[in-house]
Amino acid sequence: MNRLGGEAVRLTETVQGVNDFEWSPDSARLVLVLQDPKPEDIESAKEKDKGNEKPAAKPKTPPPFVIDRLQFKEDIVGYLDHRRDHLYVFDIASKKTAQLTSGDFDDSEPVWSPDGKSLAFTSNRSTPDPDRNYNTDIWVAAADNTDKGAHLTQVTTNPGSDRSPTWSPDGKWIAFVTETDVKAMIYATHHLAIAPSTGGEAKVLTLAFDRSVRRPHFSADGHSIYFIADDDGTQNLCRIAVTGGEVARPVGGRLNLASYSLGKDGTIAAQIGMTDRPDEIYLSNGSDLTRLTKTNDALLSQLRLSKVEYVHFKSKDGTSVSGYLYKPLDYSPGKRVPTLLNLHGGPVGQYSASFYHLAELYAANGYAVLLPNPRGSSGYGQEFCEAIFADWGNKDYQDDMAMVDFALAQGIADPEKLGVGGWSYGGMSTDFIIAQTTRFKAAISGAGIALLPSGYGHDQYVKDYEAELGRPWENRAGWEKISPFYRVNNITTPTLFMGGDLDWNVPVLGGEQMYQALKMLGRTTELVVYPGEHHGFTTPSHIKDRLERYLAWYAHYVKGEATSPRPAEQPAPAHATKVGGE
Secondary structure: OOOOOOOOOOOOOOOOOEEEEEEOOOOOEEEEEEEOOOHHHHHHHHHHHOOOOOOOOOOOOOOOOOOOOOOOEEOOOEEOOOOOEEEEEEEOOOOOEEEOOOOOOOEEEEEEOOOOOEEEEEEOOOOOOHHHOOOEEEEEEEOOOOOOOOOOEEOOOOOOEEEEEEEOOOOOEEEEEEEOOHHHHHHOOEEEEEEEOOOOOOEEOOOOOOOOEEEEEEOOOOOEEEEEEEEOOEEEEEEEEOOOOOOEEEEOOOOEEEEEEEOOOOOEEEEEEEOOEEEEEEEEOOOOEEEOOOOOHHHHOOOOOOOEEEEEEEOOOOOEEEEEEEOOOOOOOOOOEEEEEEEOOOOOOOOOOOOOHHHHHHHHOOOEEEEEEOOOOOOOOHHHHHOOOOOOOOHHHHHHHHHHHHHHHOOOEEEEEEEEEEEOHHHHHHHHHHOOOOOOOEEEEEOOOOOHHHHOOOOOOHHHHHHHHOOOOOOHHHHHHOOHHHHHHHOOOOEEEEEEOOOOOOOOHHHHHHHHHHHHOOOOEEEEEEOOOOOOOOOHHHHHHHHHHHHHHHHHHOOOOOOOOOOOOOOOOOOOOOOOOO
16 A cells, blocks of 8 residues: 555455564565465465365364363464464565465564565464474574475573564674563563674673663664653653663653654654554654654543542552542542452553543442552562562552552542452452452452362463463462452452453353352352453443443442443344344
């Protein structure tokens, strides 16, 4: 498609869908990431090339899944076979596609060398069975390689994860993101490193920084490397010299920088969000920040937003913790209001200085909203993040409760009108909380797991479980310790459980089990399962329904309003029209 606008032109005719692509420096080629095609798709393509394309056959009964991989399922993808992701080079002029890599491994994140002769990429081909670990390395292949990966250069050999390669302007170096502490697994800090593009000893540049980095890019002169870092409830653009040293922040402050692009003159274009403004495109010369787009101005002019504060407080053991506090619209100082504790997923992740529609929705409905970054969160160093290793629902629980106590001490939260909720690990945290305290009048647990042994072999995290907890038959006490299901008899909080029926990240099984147990105990509870949804919802009507159920549940049980805990049912149209074959 012309960058000035117009109709899109289809370039590729691959049998399988394109998972990723990257233009060559001369714009004459594309490197594609394609999954190995199914045999039947190859045969169909051959017949089509012969002009023997047949009309669509009547759907047959699907064959059974035959599984022999250790990692055999993944959310959205489904059951996994041995069809892997590999690199192909597509020539724009000839329309020909050449396969560069092959094997029972996955290749991803390809980037062209400045001269267009080579491709650096991330691959898990360094170990006999990549399903048994998260080790990935940086590799280099010649762009005209025709032997499907028989001649590759391994750039890194770190036993942890090396990924996100980027070339220096002279093509002699590759910068990448690395995890040096393998035993810390997901809690490890992601550092910036650099290595010769021909292979050799790598140098980690950010060991003293102790913040996770991502999206590295060399400056035009090759003297420094830019990257995004999580830090203290923000995402900033940082820079460090290729020789190491102090980390600078060309674009810093209380903001959330999601992506960026570097100009040859040092100008920075960046996608930035703030607590009071959704993402827009900004331009920076290294000091001043100028907003280029006004995509959301018309919408924001019609809205009233919460006053948001980034606050600090002490946990039970004296640990300093931070989070975002949203006050309801028209809040009067000293007035106690219904308050919701909303917990982020991960657990490794953070509430950042971005526009958060859910918190604004709650604030617009009269709630104060608490968004804590408890231990286990990123942006505060590895010790803070790793504090919950094999100890979920303990220190993070104390930190979450400390934010509630802070809001109470500030005269904001009404102790008789407290609610709690979250999604993914936020749903798990909700289960931990209501199993340990009765201070909340209502809870909403989305896509959580409370009986950890039931996730073994059912969700996609078997490697993580074993690395952190060992095997359930060898460490039964450790698995039960972080399973709030075993304390379900303590729960009296009215709780709404939610999930998608196709979620293999954190399957709805977790909510079903908690719902079933509470129902057997005669407690107030409800389960809502959304058909066709994975871990992250994509159907607009389901997203809207979920928000309406949040508001209805909290209004009834937290505010004590004489309304139904369920939203009003929407009648079906008199004449329904099928869209997209549904």
